[in-house]
Amino acid sequence: MPTLKVKVDRDKCQGHARCAALAPELFELDELGNAREKGDGTLPNALVEKAWLARANCPEEAIEVEEKA
Amino acid sequence: MTRPPVNDWSTDFDHLDPRWVENPYPIWDELREKCPVAHTERFRGVYFPSRYEDVRAVAYDTEHFSSRRIIVRETPPPRIPAPPITSDPPEHRPAKNLLLPAFTPDAIKQHEPRTREICARLVEGFAGKSGCDAAADYAQEIPVRVIAVMLGLPEEEGDRFRKWIHEILELGITRPDILMKAMGETSAYFQVEIEKRKSVPRDDLITQLSRATIDGQPISEDHLLGALRLILIAGIDTTWSAIGSCFWHLAQHPEDRQRLVKEPALIPTAVEEFLRAYAPVTMAREVIKDVEIGGCPFKSGEMVLLSFPAANRDPRVFPNADRVMIGRKENRHAAFGLGIHRCIGSNLARMEITVALQEWLKRIPEFRLDPAAKVTWSEGTVRGPRKLPVLFG
Ligand code: SF4
Numbered sequence: 001m002p003t004l005k006v007k008v009d010r011d012k013c014q015g016h017a018r019c020a021a022l023a024p025e026l027f028e029l030d031e032l033g034n035a036r037e038k039g040d041g042t043l044p045n046a047l048v049e050k051a052w053l054a055r056a057n058c059p060e061e062a063i064e065v066e067e068k069a
Numbered sequence: 070m071t072r073p074p075v076n077d078w079s080t081d082f083d084h085l086d087p088r089w090v091e092n093p094y095p096i097w098d099e100l101r102e103k104c105p106v107a108h109t110e111r112f113r114g115v116y117f118p119s120r121y122e123d124v125r126a127v128a129y130d131t132e133h134f135s136s137r138r139i140i141v142r143e144t145p146p147p148r149i150p151a152p153p154i155t156s157d158p159p160e161h162r163p164a165k166n167l168l169l170p171a172f173t174p175d176a177i178k179q180h181e182p183r184t185r186e187i188c189a190r191l192v193e194g195f196a197g198k199s200g201c202d203a204a205a206d207y208a209q210e211i212p213v214r215v216i217a218v219m220l221g222l223p224e225e226e227g228d229r230f231r232k233w234i235h236e237i238l239e240l241g242i243t244r245p246d247i248l249m250k251a252m253g254e255t256s257a258y259f260q261v262e263i264e265k266r267k268s269v270p271r272d273d274l275i276t277q278l279s280r281a282t283i284d285g286q287p288i289s290e291d292h293l294l295g296a297l298r299l300i301l302i303a304g305i306d307t308t309w310s311a312i313g314s315c316f317w318h319l320a321q322h323p324e325d326r327q328r329l330v331k332e333p334a335l336i337p338t339a340v341e342e343f344l345r346a347y348a349p350v351t352m353a354r355e356v357i358k359d360v361e362i363g364g365c366p367f368k369s370g371e372m373v374l375l376s377f378p379a380a381n382r383d384p385r386v387f388p389n390a391d392r393v394m395i396g397r398k399e400n401r402h403a404a405f406g407l408g409i410h411r412c413i414g415s416n417l418a419r420m421e422i423t424v425a426l427q428e429w430l431k432r433i434p435e436f437r438l439d440p441a442a443k444v445t446w447s448e449g450t451v452r453g454p455r456k457l458p459v460l461f462g
Contacts, residue, residue, distance in 0.1 A: 014411040017174050021337075032166060033173035033416070056399040057341075059407055 003068040004043040006051050008035045012062035019058055023050040035062075042068070079104035083111050084141070084351075084374065085242065090448050094391065097379045106365035112141050114371035116356075117379075121403070123363040124380035127354060127373055128407040130362075131158055134354035134373060136410060140450060141353045141372050143243045149252055151299035152292055154410060161409055163283045168296065168413050171219070171274060177416045180215060184421055187214045187224075188428035196432050196461075200439055203320070204457035208312035211425055215417070216304040220297070221273025222262065229258075234306050239449045252298075259297045260290075274300065300414075307349050308418045310453020311404075312425045314347035315340070317454050318393060320438045325395050330434045333427065339395035340422050345402035346393045348378040351450040352406065377403045378452065436461050 006026050008019070015033040019026070025047055027035045043051050043065065055063040075086045078096050083089065089096060100107050100119045107117040118124050127134055135157050137148060150156070153164035170176065191210055195201040213227040233251045241248030259275070266276045278296060281288050288296075319326045329336055354373045359366065367373065381402045384390040405412035412418070438444065442458035 014408065015169070016405065016411060017416055020174065029173060029175075031173070032169040053398060057401055059401050059403055059405070059411075061401070 004048065004051070005041040005066050005068045006037050006043050006054075007041050007064045007066065008037050009062045009064060010034065010036065012060045013058075014060050014062075016059050019054040019063055022057055023047065023054040026051055027054065079107045080109070081111070082107050082109045082115075082117055084117075084450070085448055090446050093378075093452070094382060097376070097382060098391070101379070101383060106363050106367075108365075112143055112372065113145070114368070115141050115353075116365070116367055116371065116373045117376065118363060118365075118373070119376065119379040119383070120363065121380040121383035121386040124375060124377065124403065125407055126362050127375055128403075128410070130360070131161075131409065133356060133358045133360035133367070135357045136161075136352075136354060138355045138372065139353050140238070140242070141374060142241065142245070142248075144245050146241075146245050146248055149295070150291065151295040151302075153296075153413075154299055154303070155295070158409070164292070164296070165409075165413065167278070167281050167283065167288070168300075171277065172413045172416055174416045177420050180219065180417070181420055181424060183218055184211070184215050184424045185428060187211060188425050189432075192429050192432045198461070200436070200458065200460040202457055203316040203436075203459045204309075204313040204454045207429070208316065208425070208453075208457070209309045211312060211421055212305045212308035215421060216301060219274050219304075220262075220300065221266075221271050221275050230301060230305060234302055237302060238306055238451060239447065242449055255298050255301070256294050259294050263293065303412070304414055304417065306447075306451045306453075307412075307414070308421050310349035310447060310451050311344060311347065311418060312422050313454040313457055314349065314452075315343045315422060315426060316429075316436075316459070317438075317444065317457055318343060318347065320436055320457070320459050322393070323437075325393070326430070326434070326436075328395065329426070330430050333430070335395065336423055336426055337419075338398065338400075340419060340426070341400045341402065342393060342395050342397045343422070344404040344419075345381045345387065345397070345400055347452075348381050348402065348404035349451050349453050350404070350406070350412070351376045351378060351452070352410070353450065374450070377406055433461050 013034050019035050020029050028038050051065050075083050097119045105120045109115050153161050156164050214224045217224045236247050236251035262275050263279050270276045352375045356367045356369050356371050359369050382390045405415040436459045439458040439460045445456040447455050
């Protein structure tokens with residue numbers, strides 16, 4: 001299985017906070033409520049499903065799940 | 070008030086038509102397939118895109134669509150700014166950043182215990198009776214009180230706030246005189262409150278915003294009054310409508326109700342689905358440059374009803390869009406808007422709706438619509454039940 005990374009596109013994010021609610025292990029919010037991925041965004045296998053869920057619930061389509069180079 | 074009846078929704082729609090007020094969804098479903106961008110000459114020209122894709126395109130396009138007018142009215146009133154909702158870039162970002170810190174999920178969490186107490190107290194007030202008006206006695210009371218607490222105003226001022234909201238958002242669509250009077254009253258009210266906090270600051274939003282600065286400069290009095298008015302109005306009517314719709318649904322769907330009673334952990338997911346299916350808020354935009362969206366020309370000077378509720382019912386984006394499925398996991402709904410004007414109160418609204426359901430279902434697990442009474446709906450661009458008589462047990 002390839003290693004995956006989650007990433008928040010900060011230009012698209014409008015702070016709906018869905019990602020942080022659904023996958024608090026992967027996302028955190030800044031003082032204005034906009035999201036960023038925790039750490040370097042490396043996605044452990046156990047959290048893959050949560051990452052997809054967060055992605056599917058972001059109204060701005062700001063969450064990317066990519067294969068790590 | 071009698072309005073000429075609508076014969077053709079694609080070329081002559083009227084969002085104040087009683088059929089639209091009562092049940093707009095079949096109208097939108099039809100438009101979405103037959104005429105995805107409807108138009109009316111009423112209200113001096115308004116467009117109505119009903120597909121998710123087109124609603125999204127308008128929401129993101131701040132070059133052709135301005136937020137300086139956000140409500141479709143019969144006679145456009147003089148411009149009354151309520152930043153950031155009526156701001157366009159570049160003024161929008163700093164005006165919004167001013168308010169955001171008070172509305173992050175963490176900041177909102179602090180208001181949860183008080184909200185819970187308010188809900189519990191309200192339910193206890195009628196739990197022993199045979200029924201209540203779930204809109205007026207419950208849904209409506211919650212956001213009024215929570216917003217009062219946040220702004221630092223007495224919870225008992227609810228009646229006054231509700232009167233203003235009714236005048237500004239409903240009556241004001243066709244009666245500019247009532248609108249302007251209500252605007253004047255809110256300004257005068259807030260001016261007194263701001264003055265009080267100058268000598269004795271408090272731990273509330275009025276104090277916090279009266280000290281706010283943008284680029285080191287204090288914000289103008291107009292900006293401050295506009296923002297306070299926005300918080301008051303947007304914080305009450307919308308959430309009240311959303312809570313009311315949840316109870317309207319649950320009163321008619323015993324299987325969903327029983328499931329939430331048994332499985333309270335599902336409530337947050339159900340809340341998202343209620344928000345999708347019964348999204349209360351439609352905003353408007355003013356076309357400021359001719360443009361084409363969804364293959365249709367939009368002419369400068371006319372308005373657009375930006376219907377997030379219609380977008381949320383588009384089967385191209387949401388499978389079984391017309392069905393309420395409280396376990397729906399993938400739910401990229403647009404109830405709080407899309408793009409830069411995303412509702413800043415979304416975290417507050419979610420918290421209030423969730424707590425309102427939890428506290429009620431704990432005490433009143435069984436209820437249904439009162440067959441002898443009638444449910445009524447708001448008129449205008451915030452949709453929710455205004456009278457919702459239910460019987461317990
Ligand atoms: S859900 Fe999307 S828009 Fe909302 S905070 Fe997360 S990344 Fe940003």
